[in-house]
Amino acid sequence: xxxxxxxxxxxxxxxxxxxxxxxxxxxxxxxxxxxxxxxxxxxxxxxxxxxxxxxxxxxxxxxxxxxxxxxxxxxxxxxxxxxxxxxxxxxxxxxxxxxxxxxxxxxxxxxxxxxxxxxxxxxxxxxxxxxxxxxxxxxxxxxxxxxxxxxxxxxxxxxxxxxxxxxxxxxxxxxxxxxxxxxxxxxxxxxxxxxxxxxxxxxxxxxxxxxxxxxxxxxxxxxxxxxxxxxxxxxxxxxxxxxxxxxxxxxxxxxxxxxxxxxxxxxxxxxxxxxxxxxxxxxx
Numbered sequence: 001x002x003x004x005x006x007x008x009x010x011x012x013x014x015x016x017x018x019x020x021x022x023x024x025x026x027x028x029x030x031x032x033x034x035x036x037x038x039x040x041x042x043x044x045x046x047x048x049x050x051x052x053x054x055x056x057x058x059x060x061x062x063x064x065x066x067x068x069x070x071x072x073x074x075x076x077x078x079x080x081x082x083x084x085x086x087x088x089x090x091x092x093x094x095x096x097x098x099x100x101x102x103x104x105x106x107x108x109x110x111x112x113x114x115x116x117x118x119x120x121x122x123x124x125x126x127x128x129x130x131x132x133x134x135x136x137x138x139x140x141x142x143x144x145x146x147x148x149x150x151x152x153x154x155x156x157x158x159x160x161x162x163x164x165x166x167x168x169x170x171x172x173x174x175x176x177x178x179x180x181x182x183x184x185x186x187x188x189x190x191x192x193x194x195x196x197x198x199x200x201x202x203x204x205x206x207x208x209x210x211x212x213x214x215x216x217x218x219x220x221x222x223x224x225x226x227x228x229x230x231x232x233x234x235x236x237x238x239x240x241x242x243x244x245x246x247x248x249x250x251x252x253x254x255x256x257x258x259x260x261x262x263x264x265x266x267x268x269x270x271x272x273x274x275x276x277x278x279x280x281x282x283x284x
Contacts, residue, residue, distance in 0.1 A: 006284055007168070010202035011070035011112060012043055013195030014164045018056050019045070020192060025052040031264070032067075034091045041088050043068035057135040057161065061150050064106040067092060071113040073169050073206065079123050085109055089147045109149040114169045116153050137162070167203045174210060177203065178220060185223045196227055201282040248272070249283050 032044035045066040096102045128144040137156030141149040154165045163176040184196045214220045255266035
């Protein structure tokens, strides 16, 4: 559970960053609840107008209602996970205010994961379901499917267009990190800056040695200082102190374990301001 919550805010931020050119055309909802029970998808993206053209490759498949599922670096994606996300789409489709308000043809599913699901591909192939690479690292799932669906392998995405998703993994490539830092430095929009902050927290935590090397270079170091808040800067400098946790982080973990709730729910119960929650999630 901790790993899931650790990566989730960064993937949300990265996805919004990827689609920032169409930000005015889309509605982004993180952790969209499918009903009153704790059943939710990681992200819902709704098109404001049906005919809008999404510029980014990851959004080419998008229709009116688009469900996104993120997987952390070490998370698997099994045949059961496949049917779970399809089930999410079925539930979402069924929750319209009147019959067939949300047509199945207007719903898509996107799964993001670091590595290619070879075992899943073999199992689905037996059922007449196939993976077709439409763009580098972006595979459309075709054949005997209920909804249009794509599987995004972040480690295989093109370097020129998708460095923000490529750095959300362990052993990120230096060129991807440096390119993202230089691009992000130009951002002025408040939402973009928050997304950058969330991405960097996770990328730094997963690649501390790489960021330490980058910080030794004057130009890159200054760019990092311009992007990173004081809290993240402090985390980078002290990040190698294994096992160092404050009382708040311990309380969050205890509540998550004892009450079987998410990190966000635990932090809300502890009345931790939303503006401060991301730094604690990075430490879980």
